[in-house]
Amino acid sequence: MTGLSKTALRKGLMTAGALVLTTALAHGDEAAEQFRTDFLGGKLSWEDVSKRAAEEGKVNFYYWGGSDTINVWIDSVAAPAMKELGVTLNPVRITSTKDAIDLVLAEKNSGKGVGEGSVDAVWVNGENFYTLKQQEALFGSFAESVPNSANFDWNPDDPRSLLNLRDFGVTTDSQEIPWSGQQYVCAVNRQYVDAADTPSTFEEMKAYLEKNPGKFTYVKPPHWVGNTFVQSVMYSFNPDGNGGVPFQQSIDDLGAAELARLIKPGMEYLKSIEPLLLDADGGKPRYPEDIAALDGMFLNGEVYFNCKFGLYAVHTGLQTGAYPEKAEAFIFPKGVMIANKNYLAIPANSPNPASALLLANYMASVDSQASKLQNAGMPVGIDVWKLSADDAAKVKDAAPPLYGVTQAELDANVAPDTNASLVDVIEATWLEYIERGSSSSIEEIVDTMVKQMAQ
Amino acid sequence: MARKATNTFTHLSPFQRFYLIAVAGLIVGPFIPLIIQSLAFRWAWPNLLPTVWWMEQRERSPIPLAWDYVLSPYSRVYEATFNTMVIGLAVTVICLAICLPAARVLARESFRGKSSFEFFLSLPLIVPEAAIGIALLMIFINLGLAGSYFGIIIAHLIPTIPYMVRMLTAVYQGLGREFEEQAMILGATRWQILRMVTLPMLMPGVVAGALFTFLVSSNIFLLTFFLGQGKIITLPTLLFSKISGGTLDASAAGITLIVSLPGIILLIISERFIKEEAFGKGFGN
Structure with missing residues (x-):
């Protein structure tokens, strides 16, 4: 009796294991694969995308969750806005962006394709984007195909488009869409200096x-x-x-x-x-x-000095008590204050690709960018010169105050990243x-x- | 009980008192700066107390600060507490269901390879959690269990089962066969014996094991972090993501205090329960 049941059990387990393995390895989601091909091939209208997104109903957004102000903005502004578009935003706060990249790659390596992974969108730049691109783990060139791509300068002849086309010198190929722009700014404690x-x-x-x-x-x-x-x-x-x-x-x-x-x-x-x-x-x-x-x-x-990325870091620091009372920004090092952008990327195994596109488009809208600037102190990623006068004014009004420096001084000392x-x-x-x-x-x-x- | 303790405290020698106070200070001490920090807006060295308190800034701040943030849905504290509880309870129940019969066999029967089996039981406690975590993650991704409650519960069984088996085996060993045999002679059925003799006598051990398992499960960070993939957050993973920066701001201090609550509550429950059960009306007396 025991011998028999043991053999039966072992056999059962092996079959179950084999079944699970084969399903995991097969390209299960053909509809998602088709959607990807059609969208990247320009065959789908934005209505088609929205329709599929409503069916998917959910988008898993992985982002660095170490800032209370950003967390509050995502939960209180972005999530309700996405809900209105018919998609539930599931913000996954991670300690380090690399965790999300590792997850995407681990899933890709176990054979999970479009529609089968767990990350729909991820906040990245530089090295992490480079890794995803090198490993061919990106959904495709989407950034210039969403309606709000009009808010960015994609013209390679205009030097101002550089940060939309290159991320730490790596060509973005529209496989990520700018979310925010940042500059390396140092703060000084005026109590001592x-x-x-x-x-x-x-x-x-x-x-x-x-x-x-x-x-x-x-x-x-x-x-x-x-x-x-x-x-x-x-x-x-x-x-x-x-x-x-x-x-x-x-x-x-x-x-x-x-x-x-x-x-x-x-x-x-x-x-x-x-x-x-x-x-x-x-x-x-x-x-x-x-x-x-x-x-x-x-x-x-x-x-007495604090150098990091953050045009509005002094503002946020004073607002949360993380900075000393007498903190203000200063121009340092003169002429080499590195500026760059950070982006939203869609992985190749996004389980809800249409919703991810909807999220990317929402995040690139003037309203969401202005609200993020005002509430979370995150500079806009869209290019102000591409906006209508009204929209540009909206962005300008939303900007938090600068302390110790002016926007013109910051702009005059910009340097590209490496x-x-x-x-x-x-x-x-x-x-x-x-x-x-x-x-x-x-x-x-x-x-x-x-x-x-x-x- | 309490009155007796205060009376005797005055009779202690200064040395004895010093040690008691030192121990109390070391246990309670770390909580004091945490509590202050959780109420602070700006607290910089070398000030003994915050220069600006949270309450002073509360009205002015556009974003929820300190406890306002901790107790708001933005902090995810409620979600994490709920997950910690559900996972902890499930792990405890499954762990008991596996370990009770196993402990009975280990305590009562002898079979070939028993001693090496007992040795292997502690292996999961020796192998680093990170190694188990990464290996499990690879397997669980393939099985589609990564990022699911089920996957985390299975992972939590690995470090909890060794403790539980050991505790229950010890209890079974303390409980002689005679009691059950006596009941059998008196005509009790197996079910009656289990319900009316074995379980009541095992109760203190079972409760202690269950509380301990729950406590271990609610404190596991690395396995939860790997297998939860950020999708399922528990109190330890929430705390880690808050304090991994190396500084403790007001909201992080508040979350730290919340995270230590389940342990304190369980400690109080177990102190009461085990004392009463084991020493009040337990076996042996």
């Missing part, structure tokens, strides 16, 4: 730190905010004096030796300020792991040369890193 002492270049910062050691630090790479800081140093110390221009090329075009030459002075500067940074006391400094840690140091007066393929190499070089204190030369390190990445 008055305007006359405020540095505006890296040399001045070093001079300031020699007089006031320990009052500055930056988020450490590989965090993207840290990477951006390092990039702005590389631009400033570019021996050719043309800032971010050569950093727009990919590593294949630029070559390891040329990159090493370009970043050597910058890396040496970073090494030279190490003993002057927070808690270094002439030795190893303390680098915060992320923005929240740096915010804490800034609030506690451990450091090509995604260089970001990895520069990051790895920082880790090797600064963090591990490698005794090899910059040239050797860059060369090794480039070879490693190529593998």
Whole structure:
């Protein structure tokens, strides 16, 4: 009896396992596959998309959920607006965008195609988009086919379209749609530093730190905010004096030796300020792991400066009590305040692709962009010069106040971000040369890193 | 009981008192800054107390701050509490259903390989949770169980079963066969024996095991994080996403306090229940 039932059980389990495996591996959702082909082929009207979206009824939006203000905006503005369009927005807050990327790729690798995964839309930029694109895990070129694509400048001849067409130097191919634009802005605590002492270049910062050691630090790479800081140093110390221009090329075009030459002075500067940074006391400094840690140091007066992405970071920080009372923004580093955009991407295995398109279109609308700007302090991702006068005024009125700087000053100091393929190499070089204190030369390190990445 | 305790406290030597206060301070101490932080708007070093309190800013702020955020639907605290409870209860029930019969066999029967079987029981406690989590995630994605309650409940059984089996085995060992045999001799049916003899005598162990299982399940972070895929949030995953930045703002402090509530409540229940059951009218006396 026991023997028999055991064999039967084992057989049953094996069949069940095999069944599950085959269903998982087969392309189950042909309707979704057809929808994708038709939409990307331009065969569907927006009504068709809306109709299918209403049938799907749901959209799973994965986004970094570390900001209370953004969370409140998504739940209280975006979700009801999507509901009106007949789709339930399911906001999935994640700790790190990479988690969503890993999930998409894991599902893709277990054979889940269109209509079968779990992520419909994800808030990405830079490296994460690059990974999805490289792994061919994106739905397709949709951004120029949704009605609100009219709010963006797609004309490659207009230099202002750059951030819509390139994300950290990687061509977007309309596989993601801009959601917000950001600029790397530093804040200063006026309680300790008055305007006359405020540095505006890296040399001045070093001079300031020699007089006031320990009052500055930056988020450490590989965090993207840290990477951006390092990039702005590389631009400033570019021996050719043309800032971010050569950093727009990919590593294949630029070559390891040329990159090493370009970043050597910058890396040496970073090494030279190490003993002057927070808690270094002439030795190893303390680098915060992320923005929240740096915010804490800034609030506690451990450091007097706070550099991160956030045009309205001072406004939000004062509103939530996360910033000290006397915080305001300042122009630093002059001429190399990196600006970029962040985007919404639709993965190739989106379970509700039509709803994802509807969400992307809603997020690109003037109303949602203005409301997000006003309530969550997130700058618009749409291009104001493409809007009607009324809409442009709406955006202007929604903008939170700036502290210590004007929009014109910020615009005058814009620099582009670095090509995604260089970001990895520069990051790895920082880790090797600064963090591990490698005794090899910059040239050797860059060369090794480039070879490693190529593998 | 309480009066007796206060009376005796005055009779303690200064040393004894010092140690009691130190222990109490270490247990209660960490909660004090948390409570203050949860009520703060701006609290910077080196101020002993917040310079601006949440209540002062409450009317002025366009977004819900501190407890307003924690107790609003935006914080997801209710959803997370509900999920934690449902998963914890399901895990406890399933765990009991598996472990009660298993513990009986382990306590009463001897079979070949029993000692190595007992050794293997603790394996899930030795293997790092991250390793189990990643392996399970790969399998569960294929089975379509990732991101489902069922998947999380199964995952939670892995670290809870070893504890439960051990606890129940110990209880069964303490409960001699004689009681059941006695009832059988007196003509009780098997069902009657189970209902009126075995279960009541096992009760303290079962309750302790169940409370412990619930507590373990409601505290599992990594497995829930992997298998919930952000879709199913529980109190530990909610807390992690709030504090992973390394700073504790007012809303994070509030969520931390909420997350520690189930444990405190269970501790109070178990203290009462187990004391009464085991020492009031339990076996042995």
